[in-house]
Amino acid sequence: MTAAVTYQNVEYVKGYEYFLKALFSPLILIVSPSENLASGGIAVHSSQYDSHGAASNAIDRKRNPLYHAGSCSHTEAETNPWWRVDLLDTYQVTFVTITNRGDCCLHRINGAEIRIGNSLENNGTTNPLCAVISEMREGQPMDIPCNIVSLHVTIVLPGREKYLALCEVEVYGESDDPNQSEMTHFTGKSK
Ligand SMILES: [Ca+2]
Numbered sequence: 001m002t003a004a005v006t007y008q009n010v011e012y013v014k015g016y017e018y019f020l021k022a023l024f025s026p027l028i029l030i031v032s033p034s035e036n037l038a039s040g041g042i043a044v045h046s047s048q049y050d051s052h053g054a055a056s057n058a059i060d061r062k063r064n065p066l067y068h069a070g071s072c073s074h075t076e077a078e079t080n081p082w083w084r085v086d087l088l089d090t091y092q093v094t095f096v097t098i099t100n101r102g103d104c105c106l107h108r109i110n111g112a113e114i115r116i117g118n119s120l121e122n123n124g125t126t127n128p129l130c131a132v133i134s135e136m137r138e139g140q141p142m143d144i145p146c147n148i149v150s151l152h153v154t155i156v157l158p159g160r161e162k163y164l165a166l167c168e169v170e171v172y173g174e175s176d177d178p179n180q181s182e183m184t185h186f187t188g189k190s191k
Helices: 002-031 055-059
Strands: 042-045 082-099 113-117 129-132 141-156 168-175
Touching (some): 055 082, 055 168, 129 141, 141 168
Antiparallel strands (some): 042 082, 082 141, 113 129, 113 141
């Protein structure tokens, strides 16, 4: 008898949990911050300026815009420098947030192209064009909307003797797999 009562209580508690989940799940989806897909990826770039400028610094979840804090990527001066993050799966990318360097060199990023797609041809620099950065504020994150299915996000700076520095690159979107849509249905973004 005692066991039966306990069982019933457990069922009651489970039923109550399901009721609460059903009641609040839509609210949870609305207020949950989205997942930054870039932070789980692998970053590479065409060259590295010095020990502070690793490619992975642009996906370390820190928007610190001061280069010597060690949270920005930085290439050497070269022709068409590029930086890329491999997302390790395909996603319907909806927007990219880029944080520019804030301690100097504000205009160096002008003209950078955001290329998004599944190809690694020319290091991803020939993938579909999402946007061209005309200008950015020092150290300020900028949201750039895209709507492209993608495995790779590449930022390339066309021209000669160009430095490409990125203090943070965040990628937001949802799974390209309809079976995963409930897990990765993003309704907002983290800041
Ligand atoms: Ca960073």
